[in-house]
Amino acid sequence: MWLALLMLLLGVALLTYGADRLVAGSSAIALRTGISPLLIGLTVVAFATSSPELVVSVMAALQGQSAIAVGNVVGSNIANLGLVLAAAALLYPVRCEQETFKRELPVMVGAVALPFILLYNGMITRIEGMALLLLLVAFVAWQVHLARRQMANHQVAEEVGAYAGITVGRAALFVVFGTGCLYVGSEAFLSGAITIGRALGVSEAVIGLTLVSVGTSLPELATTVAAAFKRETGMVLGNIIGSNVFNVLAVLGITATIIPLGAGGISYVDLSVMLLFALVVWMVFAWRRDMGRLFGGLLLGAYLAYLAWLLV
Numbered sequence: 129m130w131l132a133l134l135m136l137l138l139g140v141a142l143l144t145y146g147a148d149r150l151v152a153g154s155s156a157i158a159l160r161t162g163i164s165p166l167l168i169g170l171t172v173v174a175f176a177t178s179s180p181e182l183v184v185s186v187m188a189a190l191q192g193q194s195a196i197a198v199g200n201v202v203g204s205n206i207a208n209l210g211l212v213l214a215a216a217a218l219l220y221p222v223r224c225e226q227e228t229f230k231r232e233l234p235v236m237v238g239a240v241a242l243p244f245i246l247l248y249n250g251m252i253t254r255i256e257g258m259a260l261l262l263l264l265v266a267f268v269a270w271q272v273h274l275a276r277r278q279m280a281n282h283q284v285a286e287e288v289g290a291y292a293g294i295t296v297g298r299a300a301l302f303v304v305f306g307t308g309c310l311y312v313g314s315e316a317f318l319s320g321a322i323t324i325g326r327a328l329g330v331s332e333a334v335i336g337l338t339l340v341s342v343g344t345s346l347p348e349l350a351t352t353v354a355a356a357f358k359r360e361t362g363m364v365l366g367n368i369i370g371s372n373v374f375n376v377l378a379v380l381g382i383t384a385t386i387i388p389l390g391a392g393g394i395s396y397v398d399l400s401v402m403l404l405f406a407l408v409v410w411m412v413f414a415w416r417r418d419m420g421r422l423f424g425g426l427l428l429g430a431y432l433a434y435l436a437w438l439l440v
Contacts, residue, residue, distance in 0.1 A: 132323035139317025140343050143180040146309025150179055153302025156294035178374040183314040184340060185383045195392025196318070198243070198252070199336020201379050202394060202402050205240055205372045206337075207345040209405040210431025215349065216356040216364045217424025224365055224413040231274075233410055235267070236369045239376040240406045244399045250391045257384025264377035317343055333393025334438050372406070401434055 181204050188196040216222050224233065242260070246252050294302070321343070325335035356364055383389060405427075412423050 129324065129327055132320045132327070134320070135316045136320030136324065136339070136343070139313045139315075139320055140346055142309045142313025143184075143317060143343065144346050146306045146313055147180050149302045149306030149309065152294065153299040153304075153306060156299035157296060157303070175374055175378060178371050178379060179310055180314070180343075180346075181375055182379045182382060183310045184318060184343075185379050186386060187311075187314045187318060188336070188340075189383050189387045189389060191318070193318075193322070193332055194387075194389045195332040195394060196322070196336035196340055197383055198247075198380070198389055198391055198394050199333050199398070200340045201375045202243065202398050203337035203341025204345050205375055206402050206405055206431065206434065207341050208368050208371055208375075209409055210427050210434065211342070212345060212349045213364070213368050213409065213419070214424045214428035214431065215353055217419045218421050218428070219353065219356040220359050221418040221420040222356070222364050222424075223418040226417075228365060228369075229413055229417070232366075232369045233413065236372050237403075237406045237410050239373045240402050242376055243380065244396070244403055247391045247394070247396075247399065252380060252384040252389040254385055254388055257381050257386075257388075260377050260381030261385060264374075264381055267373060267377060330439070331393045333395075333398075337394070337398060337438055338435060405430075 181200055185197040185200050188194070188200065213222065243252075246256050317340070321335055321339040322332070325332070325339060330338075380389070408427070409419075412419055
């Protein structure tokens with residue numbers, strides 16, 4: 129058990145550090161090739177911060193543990209709202225601008241509704257995985273179109289601009305090293321989580337919805353808390369929305385295209401909780417344009433109650 133716990137912690141550390149190096153390297157390469165900082169933030173950085181979920185889900189599916197792969201995405205999306213967004217709101221009110229409310233927030237709600245629809249027969253097929261990837265391409269193309277019209281948005285540009293001093297050679301090493309850390313970290317994390325879960329008599333679905341999903345959400349949590357301390361709430365909400373969209377379209381899309389995914393022990397209750405959290409966040413921002421400590425505390429309480437229900 130102690131060895132499994134050590135593997136779990138080692139996996140979390142490698143996943144977090146690997147994602148950070150991958151973000152830095154890919155952003156620096158994109159900047160050096162002339163892509164706008166805003167577009168990098170909307171695409172490269174958003175995808176890179178979801179890379180732990182992608183690597184863990186693919187590895188789990190290849191090992192025949194599709195319940196962990198699907199549970200990782202569902203649990204991560206719930207954690208992004210019930211844990212990450214809640215933690216940010218407890219630190220500083222998170223504001224949702226009018227354009228974000230009308231555009232990106234509905235896209236996130238629609239994205240998290242897709243697994244609810246696709247898993248009606250308990251399976252995400254290769255065809256459905258490819259369809260998710262087509263939606264991902266459409267989403268990125270849409271962001272490219274918006275980026276050309278919204279170059280005045282400096283929040284993401286400033287974040288990515290911090291990597292402008294990194295040389296191409298060093299950036300390439302970051303990408304290679306970060307990818308290696310993600311691979312090794314995912315193996316260690318999966319091994320530790322599965323061993324601990326089985327020792328406690330917990331199903332693979334619950335392992336994916338709890339241990340694995342929280343672990344792979346740590347990069348988003350660290351980034352979001354840091355942004356909240358700096359009162360960059362636009363970045364906070366953007367990270368969460370982008371992560372949830374990419375988790376469904378990229379992580380489930382790529383994983384299901386490689387190998388069809390069975391729902392395993394992931395029930396419609398779990399899928400409904402994911403959709404409900406997204407709808408609640410949407411309704412809060414529809415009522416008022418910022419989320420403060422009260423709603424942050426309620427979100428966190430609901431998330432902890434869901435975890436308790438899973439583990440009982």
